Amino acid sequence: MNDLTPDREERSANLKGMGCSRKRVEDARFTQGKGNYVDDIKLPGMLHGDFVRSPYAHARVVSINKDAAMALPGVVAVLTAEDLAPLNLHWMPTLAGDKQMVLADGKVLFQGQEVAFVVASDRYVAADAVELVEVEYEELPVLTDPFEALKSDVVLREDLAGQTEGAHGPRKHHNHIFTWEQGDETGTNQVLDNAEVVAEETMYYHRTHPCPLETCGSVASMDKVNGKLTLWGTFQAPHVVRTVASLLSGIEEHNIRVVSPDIGGGFGNKVGVYPGYVCSIVASIVTGKPVKWVEDRMENLMSTAFARDYWMTGKIAATKDGKITGLHCHVTADHGGFDACADPTKFPAGFMNICTGSYDIPVAYLAVDGVYTNKAPGGVSYRCSFRVTEAVYFIERMIEVLAIELDMDAAELRRINFIKKEQFPYTAALGWEYDSGDYHTAWDKALKTVDYDGLRKEQAERVEAFKRGETRKLMGVGLSFFTEIVGAGPVKNCDILGMGMFDSCEIRIHPTGSAIARLGTISQGQGHATTFAQILASEIGISADSITIEEGDTDTAPYGLGTYGSRSTPVAGAATAMAGRKIRAKAQMIAAYLLEVHDDDVEFDIDRFVVKGAPEKFKTMKEIAYAAYNQAIPGIEPGLEAVSYYDPPNMTYPFGAYVCVMDIDVDTGVPEIRRFYALDDCGTRINPMIIEGQVHGGLTEALAVALGQEIAYDKLGNVKTGTLMDFFLPTAWEVPNYETDYTVTPSPHHPIGAKGVGESPHVGGVPCFSNAVQDAFRAFGLRHTNMPHDHWRIWQAANQLGLHD
Numbered sequence: 001m002n003d004l005t006p007d008r009e010e011r012s013a014n015l016k017g018m019g020c021s022r023k024r025v026e027d028a029r030f031t032q033g034k035g036n037y038v039d040d041i042k043l044p045g046m047l048h049g050d051f052v053r054s055p056y057a058h059a060r061v062v063s064i065n066k067d068a069a070m071a072l073p074g075v076v077a078v079l080t081a082e083d084l085a086p087l088n089l090h091w092m093p094t095l096a097g098d099k100q101m102v103l104a105d106g107k108v109l110f111q112g113q114e115v116a117f118v119v120a121s122d123r124y125v126a127a128d129a130v131e132l133v134e135v136e137y138e139e140l141p142v143l144t145d146p147f148e149a150l151k152s153d154v155v156l157r158e159d160l161a162g163q164t165e166g167a168h169g170p171r172k173h174h175n176h177i178f179t180w181e182q183g184d185e186t187g188t189n190q191v192l193d194n195a196e197v198v199a200e201e202t203m204y205y206h207r208t209h210p211c212p213l214e215t216c217g218s219v220a221s222m223d224k225v226n227g228k229l230t231l232w233g234t235f236q237a238p239h240v241v242r243t244v245a246s247l248l249s250g251i252e253e254h255n256i257r258v259v260s261p262d263i264g265g266g267f268g269n270k271v272g273v274y275p276g277y278v279c280s281i282v283a284s285i286v287t288g289k290p291v292k293w294v295e296d297r298m299e300n301l302m303s304t305a306f307a308r309d310y311w312m313t314g315k316i317a318a319t320k321d322g323k324i325t326g327l328h329c330h331v332t333a334d335h336g337g338f339d340a341c342a343d344p345t346k347f348p349a350g351f352m353n354i355c356t357g358s359y360d361i362p363v364a365y366l367a368v369d370g371v372y373t374n375k376a377p378g379g380v381s382y383r384c385s386f387r388v389t390e391a392v393y394f395i396e397r398m399i400e401v402l403a404i405e406l407d408m409d410a411a412e413l414r415r416i417n418f419i420k421k422e423q424f425p426y427t428a429a430l431g432w433e434y435d436s437g438d439y440h441t442a443w444d445k446a447l448k449t450v451d452y453d454g455l456r457k458e459q460a461e462r463v464e465a466f467k468r469g470e471t472r473k474l475m476g477v478g479l480s481f482f483t484e485i486v487g488a489g490p491v492k493n494c495d496i497l498g499m500g501m502f503d504s505c506e507i508r509i510h511p512t513g514s515a516i517a518r519l520g521t522i523s524q525g526q527g528h529a530t531t532f533a534q535i536l537a538s539e540i541g542i543s544a545d546s547i548t549i550e551e552g553d554t555d556t557a558p559y560g561l562g563t564y565g566s567r568s569t570p571v572a573g574a575a576t577a578m579a580g581r582k583i584r585a586k587a588q589m590i591a592a593y594l595l596e597v598h599d600d601d602v603e604f605d606i607d608r609f610v611v612k613g614a615p616e617k618f619k620t621m622k623e624i625a626y627a628a629y630n631q632a633i634p635g636i637e638p639g640l641e642a643v644s645y646y647d648p649p650n651m652t653y654p655f656g657a658y659v660c661v662m663d664i665d666v667d668t669g670v671p672e673i674r675r676f677y678a679l680d681d682c683g684t685r686i687n688p689m690i691i692e693g694q695v696h697g698g699l700t701e702a703l704a705v706a707l708g709q710e711i712a713y714d715k716l717g718n719v720k721t722g723t724l725m726d727f728f729l730p731t732a733w734e735v736p737n738y739e740t741d742y743t744v745t746p747s748p749h750h751p752i753g754a755k756g757v758g759e760s761p762h763v764g765g766v767p768c769f770s771n772a773v774q775d776a777f778r779a780f781g782l783r784h785t786n787m788p789h790d791h792w793r794i795w796q797a798a799n800q801l802g803l804h805d
């Protein structure tokens with residue numbers, strides 16, 4: 001049975017292992033209409049739910065009259081808080097230690113809040129019945145500004161009235177949620193007081209929203225005969241949903257099966273638990289029928305988790321020649337009506353405490369105040385590891401402002417402050433230990449590729465030409481250098497609702513030498529079925545084409561904390577490699593037995609074990625797998641399976657250097673991106689083609705956020721951007737050609753040296769686009785202007801600088 005495939009190179013290529021741009025195996029299904037999304041699930045007798053939502057941002061619910069709705073043929077039930085109260089499900093715990101109304105209990109706190117859940121025989125009847133539910137409201141004063149909320153007598157959360165302690169410590173005011181402090185306040189203030197130069201700036205990272213193509217939804221099916229609840233849904237963390245559903249409902253966890261089928265993009269929007277999920281479960285329990293809930297686009301934008309909404313004030317101290325000596329940051333965080341941020345429990349402002357960025361800053365202090373307002377709850381990590389995008393935007397803007405203050409080149413200012421290669425592992429002033437990095441090499445490569453000096457020369461010429469009236473277009477050179485923090489991660493630091501953040505992989509090798517591996521994560525488009533098979537192929541010597549990857553079914557997958565915060569590669573990817581190594585260790589013993597040598601006398605070689613010094617004597621993994629099941633081997637159990645639960649020793653710290661060259665028409669405010677160069681370092685690269693796709697996607701979402709995408713409210717708390725007419729979602733029209741590049745600095749603690757990459761381009765991209773806009777006006781005195789830089793805001797900035805006179 002020996003397989004005498006000729007050379008090692010060919011054998012290695014056959015594996016399609018790590019480093020190979022393997023085509024995505026899931027795409028055959030996705031491009032041929034064979035995907036299986038939540039809305040594709042159709043069960044016999046299935047009912048449909050739809051929400052009555054509040055038109056007001058703050059109002060008392062005086063009465064709800066269901067009669068007319070119930071009279072409509074096809075309507076089965078109209079649930080309100082009163083119906084959920086006996087089950088204790090009218091309020092639910094949030095990931096941030098707060099509680100949130102499932103259905104309005106006494107009053108509403110934001111426009112679009114869920115007031116009643118109509119259950120009907122089809123989606124259209126449900127929608128008609130929603131119109132027939134009569135709700136009487138009494139309007140209350142609306143607070144949409146967190147600074148006003150902190151001064152106002154209006155109590156938003158009456159349920160918390162008088163409570164001076166919250167989940168994250170003392171509350172200073174009835175609309176205040178928490179203060180989170182990190183670092184050395186006294187030391188930082190001392191440095192600021194004595195510094196040669198201090199630059200100060202306040203910036204608003206506006207409220208926006210992840211906008212996956214597929215909105216959120218669920219199908220609940222309670223089988224009262226077996227006592228088993230099955231819940232399909234758009235869940236980025238299916239196991240967590242199962243545990244939470246069990247704790248809330250009292251149904252034993254083995255009787256709950258949670259399935260995330262195909263997911264049409266997550267971007268953090270599908271991490272939290274929404275009233276729709278809870279209501280579909282309750283409705284299925286009440287009616288005994290499966291109940292589907294799928295939100296529409298407006299509901300998605302108005303009510304499911306928002307992102308950002310951080311007011312950040314920074315002070316950065318430096319010497320005259322540009323060496324940074326200290327950093328102070330204060331954030332006022334607008335959390336909306338409930339604190340439903342999706343962060344590890346101990347981090348109420350996520351990883352905002354990585355705001356010292358890629359720079360060697362000796363002392364720093366961060367304080368974050370969380371505030372309630374009349375806006376939708378959420379606070380998700382939209383394509384970033386918790387609040388790292390806010391942190392990177394903050395420091396990359398502070399660097400630009402400091403460069404202006406020092407009258408210095410911003411690329412040079414970065415270079416002299418980067419953490420040096422030999423300083424890794426590096427402990428930052430706010431506590432994180434960066435695993436590895438080589439920032440100078442990446443920066444130099446980036447600047448050289450784009451001919452940075454040439455760009456600055458051209459820019460200076462353009463400024464002169466503008467002043468002479470020869471052009472109305474200015475040129476911006478946007479720079480950003482970012483360090484991400486991904487892979488939450490270590491159980492000792494990170495948990496969600498008490499559940500430690502490890503991840504898992506379970507592998508079964510079949511007798512004929514193919515395999516199935518199941519993971520605790522869940523792909524939403526990232527291509528896990530392609531890439532995890534590649535890790536395994538390299539680890540166990542079975543072709544990736546012969547390995548099925550399965551995720552998302554809690555009845556079969558090992559327990560895991562899910563996919564967000566670019567944690568799949570750092571955590572589940574590590575578990576995959578470790579489980580693979582267990583398989584290999586057993587395979588080694590089997591091979592040695594079959595080859596009649598000692599275990600230590602065989603070694604792994606691509607797809608086989610060979611006798612050391614006698615390469616013609618070998619057993620392929622296929623042969624070993626067959627023997628594992630079919631041959632009695634003394635002292636070894638039959639079968640070839642392994643499972644690994646991996647608790648990472650640290651997070652991984654990918655980084656990157658981005659440059660954007662932009663021309664801005666001063667009279668129309670229209671920016672034109674001439675060039676975008678992105679160098680990413682995510683350590684060992686599993687699939688270069690998928691990485692490139694991830695970078696393109698992340699940059700496009702960064703462009704969206706920097707140049708127009710926002711959830712805006714008026715003074716009455718009406719959402720002004722609740723449809724895709726107003727909410728900017730870039731198309732091929734707005735998106736430039738991206739140039740991607742890389743360096744490779746492996747993670748020293750990850751079994752295959754890989755770091756995450758999915759979010760990096762977004763985290764580095766937002767400041768890069770923003771800096772490009774702002775840099776175009778630097779020569780005319782602009783220091784800082786807030787995002788999103790849509791045409792109107794750019795025009796206004798130009799106008800304020802007197803460029804239209």
Ligand code: PCD
Pocket residue numbers: 236264265266267268269380381382383384385386524525526527528531532563564565566567568569570682683684685686687688690691694697754755756757758759
């Ligand atoms: N990779 C490779 N290599 C390396 C790394 C990585 O190859 N070194 C690849 C992997 O395998 C996969 C990807 O890449 O496939 C990614 O990865 P990561 O970074 O690890 O990540 P994950 O975890 O997997 O995922 C997550 C992310 C996130 S977070 C987000 S937002 C987004 C991204 O992912 N999302 C999404 N991307 C994406 N894509 C798509 N298509 N879709 C979606 O949805 Mo959050 O937190 O949730 O916000």
